[in-house]
Amino acid sequence: MATTELAAPAAAASEKPKKRRRNDFNRREAIAGYLFISPWLLGFLVFTFGAMIYSLVISFSYYQLATNSARPAGFANYEALISDPKVMLSLGNTLFYAILAVPLEITFALSLALLLNRVGRSAGVFRTLYYLPKMTPVVATAAIFLLLLNGNQGAINKGLAAIGIQGPQWLLDPAWIKPSIVMMTLWGVSGTMIIFLAALKNVPRDLYEVAQLDGAGPIRRFFSITLPMISGALFFNIIVLTIAAIQVFDQAYLLFYRDQVQGASDASLFYGIYLFQQAFRQFNFGFASAMAWLLFVIIITISLIQVKLSNRFVYYESDR
Incomplete structure (x- = not known):
């Protein structure tokens, strides 16, 4: 003791x-x-x-870049956002583009990831080949698509003509301008594909074996096993791609505004483009700052809605 x-x-x-x-x-x-x-x-x-x-x-001032001085403006810049028709026009174009681009990017990237997940020994080679477009500079990509989407001599319209279809004026017809930019965006979808591929590799194989023994076909296995098990990666990609789509700038600027050609179609006027014009063409930095903060609030709101909805559809390992 x-x-x-x-x-x-x-x-x-x-x-x-x-x-x-x-x-x-x-x-x-x-x-x-x-x-x-x-x-x-x-x-x-x-x-x-x-x-x-x-x-x-x-954003609450009239800011002069030349003299680096600012006069109080109160909420005048934010009131101008409501009265300026181009703000609503550019915002509508941007949201329409996001609604069109994000589902297509998700579908295309997931399809490529599913294909790569089925490849055997040569998977590394195909992963490298599929990822190469992501490494291409945006300026080079824009130059390529300017040639591909040329309404008269472009390779896409020539291919369509070979099967008896008359292609549209991709870069001139307002109805086809946003689909043209979506096509250029899909060129660099391999980053999203890699995330999906990593998620697919982590799906337990025994789940597919049990489902197959129970008579579940490929479609049933995809919707009952694959999608729920990769829902975390799916949610992450939707959030990231939505934010990127709402901030779209590079593709539209390089295709339509790089050479400062006057008279560009209103269909190509995205929110980021108009913000850039106000800040660095008109030097209206107070108004441009108000536009930036409106965009920030919109992105936060959409992201919070997506996070709230994800609680019902996203499955995590900790939920077991």
Whole structure:
């Protein structure tokens, strides 16, 4: 009994140095981690968060770039958003593009991932080939699609003519301008494909075997096993692609506004394009900042709705 009473304080005393060393080790690891991320953290605070706060301030002012001066404007810039018809036009074009592009990107990327998931030894070669378009600079991609989508001499219309179909004026007809940009967007869908492929690789094979023994066909297995098991990746891609589609700029600018040609169709006027024009062509930075914050609120709202809906459809491993 006495021996036990003496051993307890000794064990407690030996635990204290171990706990102290563990705390010191955790503290050193935390400091090292913060040091490693400090360049990014500093860049974020100065060039992202700081710029956001500054843009919020000047959105309530008439900002003059030449004199770097600002006059208070109150809510005038935000009231101008409602009265400017091009704001609603560009926002409508952007939302229409997002509704058209995101489902097609998801479908195309998932289809490619399913095909790659079935490939055997040569899977690495096909993954590399499918991912190469993602590595192509956007300017080069735009130059390629300017040739492909030429209404008179383009390769796409020549291919359609070979089977007796008269192709449209892709870049001139307002009805086909947004589908043309969607086609260019699908060129770089391989990043989304890789995420889907990784999710498909993590689906347990035994689930398919059990379902097949129960008589489930390929379509039933896809909707009952594959989609629920990759729903997390699906949700992530929908969120990311929606945000990217609402901020669409590069594709439309390079196809329609790069050479500053006057008279570009209103169908190609996206929100990001009009924001760019107000900021860097008209130098109306107060109004452009108000546009940027309206876009930020729209993206946050749509993302929150998607997150809320995901609670009913997304399956996670922790839900087991």
